[in-house]
Amino acid sequence: MSDKNLPNQVSANTLRRLPYYLSYLKTLKNTDVSYISAPVIASELDLNEVQVRKDLAAISSVAGKPKKGFEIDVLINDIQAYIGCDVNNCGILVGAGHLGRALLAYSGFEAYGLNIIAAFDSNPAAVGKDIAGKSVYHTDALLDFCKKTPVTIGIITVPAEDAQEICDLLIKANVKAIWNFAPVKLCTPDGVIIQNENIAASLTIINKKLAEQF
Amino acid sequence: MSDKNLPNQVSANTLRRLPYYLSYLKTLKNTDVSYISAPVIASELDLNEVQVRKDLAAISSVAGKPKKGFEIDVLINDIQAYIGCDVNNCGILVGAGHLGRALLAYSGFEAYGLNIIAAFDSNPAAVGKDIAGKSVYHTDALLDFCKKTPVTIGIITVPAEDAQEICDLLIKANVKAIWNFAPVKLCTPDGVIIQNENIAASLTIINKKLAEQF
DNA sequence: GTTTTATCGATAAATTGATACTGATATAAT
DNA sequence: ATTATATCAGTATCAATTTATCGATAAAAC
The missing domain is CATH 3.40.50.720 (NAD(P)-binding Rossmann-like Domain)
Structure with a gap:
């Protein structure tokens, strides 16, 4: 069974947004911030805050923390894994x-x-x-x-x-x-x-x- | 005023389908058929029949005829005009x-x-x-x-x-x-x-x- | 000429995706 | 320690898109 704890019906639109999240998150990797919140991502990428949260929830198992947001490194890893960067x-x-x-x-x-x-x-x-x-x-x-x-x-x-x-x-x-x-x-x-x-x-x-x- | 008799709010999805319609219609140009129906286009392109009809209605002023369909040449012209093939x-x-x-x-x-x-x-x-x-x-x-x-x-x-x-x-x-x-x-x-x-x-x-x- | 039928156009229903709202919670400030 | 607040997750609402339904009509068959 291909059963994961992640929803296996992620919309194509969400999939399309993932590379943009990834590219944006990578620009933060060099900076000193280690957490990023959905509202900030949303405003940077011109998306809706809720949409960002839903997208991230769909592909990442990690939960965001109130007042801080999501751990950047974990997000990058999860997106890359989901996208299939590791496959060959x-x-x-x-x-x-x-x-x-x-x-x-x-x-x-x-x-x-x-x-x-x-x-x-x-x-x-x-x-x-x-x-x-x-x-x-x-x-x-x-x-x-x-x-x-x-x-x-x-x-x-x-x-x-x-x-x-x-x-x-x-x-x-x-x-x-x-x-x-x-x-x-x-x-x-x-x-x-x-x-x-x-x-x-x-x-x-x-x-x-x-x-x-x- | 940019007022036409066509709806000026055609969805991006419709726009995305237009090149496929065009390419398919062009393959018919060499054959002897001169009319094409929405159901046939739909089955060829794996789309819904109603959707095809709506897309065509949105970009073409010509009406389809019961039992025959749409005139291919007119459709090709209308799509090309709509797509902007004539602009430079x-x-x-x-x-x-x-x-x-x-x-x-x-x-x-x-x-x-x-x-x-x-x-x-x-x-x-x-x-x-x-x-x-x-x-x-x-x-x-x-x-x-x-x-x-x-x-x-x-x-x-x-x-x-x-x-x-x-x-x-x-x-x-x-x-x-x-x-x-x-x-x-x-x-x-x-x-x-x-x-x-x-x-x-x-x-x-x-x-x-x-x-x-x- | 009449009947049959495929297709149209329009309207309605259903599905999907995006946005707004609400209560809960962990962090930061007092 | 307590309070205030930003953000989260979940639910509900809204909008848009797709799909289904139905009467009308022109072409084809009889």
């Missing part, structure tokens, strides 16, 4: 275009438990290259690669029209989760985790707000 | 690291009305380079640049600890919106639009789902 998932990336290369080179994912170990592309010009110390193989080699080295997370950075095909391939390769950067809904069997990253959506929101303002 | 916003990017370079090179933003015209970095090694035809200048030159060439959108891809400083600089340079890729809450005066892009959040969600499953 192997990932491969398919589509070594601009976006793909950037993600390959980006070093921030290790802090969130993801280790991208290789990339794949069907473009002969990309195959064989080395990006940030990671090799780019031909997509045809993907299945064999995953037989030898079990991969948990597949990252899709191919154009929208190719995304489903790559998705099918990744599922055949037995990945447990797919992180999809193409703006398309992928068809997947039950049990495979899909996380859509939607950069265009943010631009849409910006455009809308800009248009509203003027 | 000038953007600059600060922080020509891995992520920054990727965004510079990524060609998909034009389709959403954003044209990144230059990049800035304080690292001498990056200054002077050309990335995807766009020059990287020193951050010190940012203010002058924006005086000559008005910039609407500032993109922050610097490390978390430098983000606020760059944010202040961009505001001094009179940008109207800031697209922030650092996982920190930025302090800004009223009137400046902030859109946070939070790649770490997605990883958090994936990790959580993976942990739940096993």
